Amino acid sequence: MSEIRTEYYRDGARKAQQDPVLQSALAAAQSRIGGATAKAYMDFPEGPGLRLLGHDIRMKAIENLDILLETLVENIQKKGGHVHFAKDGREATEYCKEIALSRGVRRVVKGKSMVTEEIGLNSALMEEGIKVTETDLGEFIVQLAGEHPSHIIAPAVHKTRREIGKLFSEKLGIPYTTDPPTLTQAARKALREEFLSADMGISGCNLACAETGHITTVSNEGNIRMATTLPKIHVVFMGMERIVARLEDHDILLRLLATGAAAQKMAVYVSYIGGPRTPGQQDGPEEFHLIILDNGRSRILADEEFREILCCIRCAACLNVCPVYGKIGGHAYGHTYCGPIGAVLTPLLVGVNRAKDLCMGETLCGACQAACPVNIDIPRMLLSLRAKLADGDPQWSVTRSSLMEKAFYMAWAGMVRDRRMYELALRAVSGAQKLLPRREGWVHRLPPPFHGWSIHRDMKPVSGKSFIRRWSETHGRRGEGGNEPR
Amino acid sequence: MNPGDNKEFIRKIRLALGYRSQGGRTFSGVFPDGRAEESVELIRRIKNRGPDERQWLLARLIEEAKALNMMVVPVKDAQSAAKQIAKVAQEKETEWGGPKRVIAWEHPLIERMKLNRELQKKGIPLDFTIPGPAGMGTDMVRERVIASYIGVTSAEFCVASSATLVMKTRPGQPRSVSLVPTIHMAVIEQDQIIADLRELYALLKWDPYHKEEGLTNCMTFITGPSKTGDIELILIHGAHGPKELYLYVITG
Ligand code: SF4
Numbered sequence: 001m002s003e004i005r006t007e008y009y010r011d012g013a014r015k016a017q018q019d020p021v022l023q024s025a026l027a028a029a030q031s032r033i034g035g036a037t038a039k040a041y042m043d044f045p046e047g048p049g050l051r052l053l054g055h056d057i058r059m060k061a062i063e064n065l066d067i068l069l070e071t072l073v074e075n076i077q078k079k080g081g082h083v084h085f086a087k088d089g090r091e092a093t094e095y096c097k098e099i100a101l102s103r104g105v106r107r108v109v110k111g112k113s114m115v116t117e118e119i120g121l122n123s124a125l126m127e128e129g130i131k132v133t134e135t136d137l138g139e140f141i142v143q144l145a146g147e148h149p150s151h152i153i154a155p156a157v158h159k160t161r162r163e164i165g166k167l168f169s170e171k172l173g174i175p176y177t178t179d180p181p182t183l184t185q186a187a188r189k190a191l192r193e194e195f196l197s198a199d200m201g202i203s204g205c206n207l208a209c210a211e212t213g214h215i216t217t218v219s220n221e222g223n224i225r226m227a228t229t230l231p232k233i234h235v236v237f238m239g240m241e242r243i244v245a246r247l248e249d250h251d252i253l254l255r256l257l258a259t260g261a262a263a264q265k266m267a268v269y270v271s272y273i274g275g276p277r278t279p280g281q282q283d284g285p286e287e288f289h290l291i292i293l294d295n296g297r298s299r300i301l302a303d304e305e306f307r308e309i310l311c312c313i314r315c316a317a318c319l320n321v322c323p324v325y326g327k328i329g330g331h332a333y334g335h336t337y338c339g340p341i342g343a344v345l346t347p348l349l350v351g352v353n354r355a356k357d358l359c360m361g362e363t364l365c366g367a368c369q370a371a372c373p374v375n376i377d378i379p380r381m382l383l384s385l386r387a388k389l390a391d392g393d394p395q396w397s398v399t400r401s402s403l404m405e406k407a408f409y410m411a412w413a414g415m416v417r418d419r420r421m422y423e424l425a426l427r428a429v430s431g432a433q434k435l436l437p438r439r440e441g442w443v444h445r446l447p448p449p450f451h452g453w454s455i456h457r458d459m460k461p462v463s464g465k466s467f468i469r470r471w472s473e474t475h476g477r478r479g480e481g482g483n484e485p486r
Numbered sequence: 487m488n489p490g491d492n493k494e495f496i497r498k499i500r501l502a503l504g505y506r507s508q509g510g511r512t513f514s515g516v517f518p519d520g521r522a523e524e525s526v527e528l529i530r531r532i533k534n535r536g537p538d539e540r541q542w543l544l545a546r547l548i549e550e551a552k553a554l555n556m557m558v559v560p561v562k563d564a565q566s567a568a569k570q571i572a573k574v575a576q577e578k579e580t581e582w583g584g585p586k587r588v589i590a591w592e593h594p595l596i597e598r599m600k601l602n603r604e605l606q607k608k609g610i611p612l613d614f615t616i617p618g619p620a621g622m623g624t625d626m627v628r629e630r631v632i633a634s635y636i637g638v639t640s641a642e643f644c645v646a647s648s649a650t651l652v653m654k655t656r657p658g659q660p661r662s663v664s665l666v667p668t669i670h671m672a673v674i675e676q677d678q679i680i681a682d683l684r685e686l687y688a689l690l691k692w693d694p695y696h697k698e699e700g701l702t703n704c705m706t707f708i709t710g711p712s713k714t715g716d717i718e719l720i721l722i723h724g725a726h727g728p729k730e731l732y733l734y735v736i737t738g
Contacts, residue, residue: 025718032719045682064516066499071513073492079703085495137725138716154716161718180717184725191726192582196632210513212701222712222727225665229704230628240499245517251687265550265648266683269727270707278703280617280657282627288703294495302502 003120004350005334009357012332022158026326029157034320036263037371044255054256054374058311061244065301068210068243069292075213079275081288085240088295089119095291096121096202096235100130103233103287105199109191111217111224112136113204114152114314115237115293117336118349121202133194135223137187144171150330150338152316153261158329191223201227201285205238207253207313211246214272215290218257225269234273234285240292241301241310253313253374260315260373296349303395305384309344311374316341318368318378324361333358340368344381352388352398359385404449423466430464525688532685535677543646543679544735550649554710555723557732558649560676564599567673567734571638572604574671574732580635581668581729588612589630590638592621592658595673595736601638617657627660637667637728641674642696643689644733647682648709651733652690655704664708670728672708675736 005012016022041048061068073083086092100108108130110116122132122143134143138155142148144167149155156164161178169176174186203224205215215236217224228234244253258264277284300306319325319339330338335346335355343362347355359382368378389401390409400406415421437444442458445451453459463470500506535543544560551558561567580586588605590596592614605612613630615622622630631637639659641651651672655661664670680686690696690705712727723729 029719060517063503064511066496066503066505067508067511067513067516069499070496083492085492087495087498135726136716137714141716154719156716157719164717180720181722183717184714184722188724188726195726211517214701214705220712221714221725222665223725225661225706226726229662229665245513246520247691248520248687251683255683264709266645266650266707266709268709268711268713270709272701272705273703274701275703277624281655281660281703282615282617282622282624282657283631283660283662284655284704292495294498298498298502301499 004354006346006350006355006358007334009332009334009355009361012334013328013361016328016332021160022329023327025157025160026329029151029154030320030326033262034371037260037317037320040259040263041373044259050252050256051373051375054252055311055376057244057249057252058313058374059308061249062241062301062307062310064245065241065243068245069240071210071245072208072213072243073292075210076275076288076290079213080278081213081275081290083290083292086291086293086295089293092119092237092291092293092295093121093124096237096289097124097128099233099235099287099289100125100200101128103199105130105233107194107198108132108200108202109135109194109198109223109227109231110139111201111203111219111227112139112153112155113202113237114336115204115239116202117149119237119293119295121237133191133198135191135194135227136219137184137221137223140187140191141167144168148331151319152314152330152338152341154316158331191226195226195230198227198231200233200235201229201231202235202237203228205236205242205290206257207250208238208243209245209247209250209272210243212272212274214274216250216254217271217273218254218267218269220262220268222269225271228271228273229284232285233287233289234276235289235291236273237291237293240294240297242313256373257313257315260313260317260371300348306344306348306381308376309341309348309378309381311376312341312345313374314341315373317371317373321367321371323363323365323367328361340378340382341376344378344385347385348396352385352393352396353401356385356389356401360389408449419468423469426462426466427464429462433461521688522692525692528685528688529693532680532689540676540679543681544676544737546681547644547646547649547679547735550646551710551733554649556649556710557730558735559732560735560737562737564595564673564736565604567736568599568601568604570734571599571601571636571671571673571732572608572610574669575605575610575636576608578635578669582635584633586610587630587634588636588638589634589663589667590614591640591660591663592616593640595640595675596638599673615658615660615663621658627662631660631662631666634667636669636671637663637665638671638673639664641672641678643686644672644674644679644735645681645683645686646679650683650686651708652686653706653708654699654702655706656702661704661706664706665727668724668728669730669732670708670711671732671734673734673736676738679735 044050141156151157165178206218208215276288325339333342343358388398392400446454548558643652711723711731714725
């Protein structure tokens with residue numbers, strides 16, 4: 001999804017909440033996966049503290065990313081793989097297109113990869129007349145329906161079996177059924193033909209290992225293994241931050257990933273791929289290309305406030321516990337990454353002003369951090385983004401999102417510092433609020449510009465007396481009540 | 487493609503991190519090998535494991551595998567494994583039509599099983615992925631894995647705590663045998679069962695044999711048969727990879 005629709009967050013969120021099918025799908029997904037993950041963290045032999053260790057490993061890798069990438073590249077080249085660095089999405093897609101066109105590639109099979117969504121790879125290849133097939137079952141469903149994924153690891157979570165049945169009978173020509181095993185078998189058959197006839201397989205990379213020179217792919221279905229084993233060419237897209245130094249780091253991070261993603265001990269398939277087929281081997285691709293993508297990441301890396309977000313291993317645990325994601329689903333976030341991770345990452349990638357509603361929409365409840373297998377402090381970064389929106393920030397080209405709000409808070413700050421002004425204002429407001437509509441004693445609607453606060457809630461009327469005044473009335477003056485703290 | 491671009495890319499990362507150059511940092515300086523001594527000690531312990539502990543690991547593996555719908559079958563010797571495989575082969579039907587065919591790795595353990603003899607009794611042809619000019623080339627392996635409904639492999643290790651099989655790709659041991667056929671059967675000896683991932687990574691990195699060989703260009707962990715939950719979160723086996731996974735453990 002290279003198209004950015006973050007401006008429509010509110011619209012999307014509203015629509016999602018009115019969609020009963022989506023609401024029950026989200027509730028089911030969250031209750032099934034969300035709770036299980038928290039319990040699974042307790043079962044690590046090392047205890048839940050493993051998450052903190054995971055965070056340290058990731059952070060150290062990020063802070064020495066240059067060295068890790070150099071080591072990775074050297075090791076992959078030794079094994080006959082090609083490596084290309086792409087500074088943005090266009091460079092990455094161009095490179096892939098060039099490989100495809102120069103080798104006469106007509107059909108491409110893809111394993112699920114968020115980074116190719118981010119750069120809009122599919123449409124770029126399709127423009128060249130190349131057939132691109134998503135092979136993860138969820139992605140396949142979403143692609144057939146002409147939609148975009150709504151969850152990082154369960155892309156079709158928003159679709160019911162009835163919808164899928166209808167879709168398959170239209171597009172795959174099978175008799176209509178709502179039986180999940182029959183539907184899965186139909187997709188298995190259709191996709192097997194794609195795997196067997198594809199000239200190129202494209203995958204993402206979960207976490208590369210610099211020391212050994214391997215990328216890793218993780219899946220439960222086996223589609224990524226198919227896509228990286230059968231076609232003659234394998235192209236990997238990797239966000240530049242998805243790497244750790246040593247093999248022993250994988251011991252910890254793969255367990256964290258599998259637990260965070262689906263409360264599994266291990267995904268069904270994990271592959272370490274380090275280059276093309278070697279002499280004597282009887283299968284695997286003849287060519288191996290690794291495309292390492294920046295696309296705005298070095299800018300995030302340069303800012304110590306946000307660097308931590310690059311520790312993310314894209315497990316989607318934060319989505320599965322987020323109360324906001326649980327109501328509005330993935331599409332409302334308007335870009336590739338959704339949920340709490342998207343609320344931080346998307347503004348940094350596409351522009352903070354442009355995606356301001358994403359970070360404003362989250363509740364700061366902290367559930368995401370508690371669920372995150374590498375303990376990323378998402379709430380902190382949400383607050384930082386909001387601070388930038390409030391005050392503006394030339395470094396990130398952020399302009400103040402609301403001058404009015406800023407002016408109001410400045411006035412407020414001035415007022416509360418002055419006792420007399422404050423008392424005066426209280427009295428004025430408590431008098432004026434008599435004119436406002438009430439419901440059971442609560443203020444039901446506020447006048448502009450404050451009306452936003454009362455759309456979804458009633459407010460307690462403002463008291464005419466300040467707390468200090470009331471205290472002195474009920475407890476007497478200083479020293480008289482005997483309740484002085486000292 | 488252009489090495490100049492790569493330099494520029496790395497330079498940009500360096501600047502973002504606040505370094506002008508490598509800044510005296512080297513890979514092994516910043517990331518010293520963790521757990522070296524500890525791993526060597528661990529490997530020694532693994533190799534000297536007593537029969538009680540091995541038995542316990544097998545029990546653990548069977549239990550873990552059950553939750554994943556992976557069948558772990560202990561057998562007393564290689565021939566019994568072959569008999570079991572032939573029995574299942576007879577019961578199961580092919581998924582994509584065509585006659586029954588089995589494909590197996592060229593591997594000393596599988597050779598010892600005399601699988602050919604057992605399958606012949608049932609009238610099921612068996613291909614070995616023999617490497618080299620006299621054996622199977624890429625095209626032939628491809629054609630045969632597609633035509634086979636059962637693929638037989640061995641593995642390097644099996645991790646008991648997560649029921650994970652670990653396989654490397656080598657001449658004679660192509661990765662598609664564990665992937666393309668409808669049913670995957672693996673055969674290992676009991677002492678290939680290890681306790682957990684910690685032991686696995688220690689062995690992969692520090693065991694002299696594996697250290698020398700490296701991970702190969704494709705090492706795969708397999709934990710249960712292929713599965714998906716993409717339709718209303720309902721668990722279904724056999725999304726793309728094998729629908730069934732059998733592991734025969736030769737206990738001796
Ligand atoms: S932020 Fe944490 S929980 Fe969310 S996707 Fe990334 S690693 Fe997973």
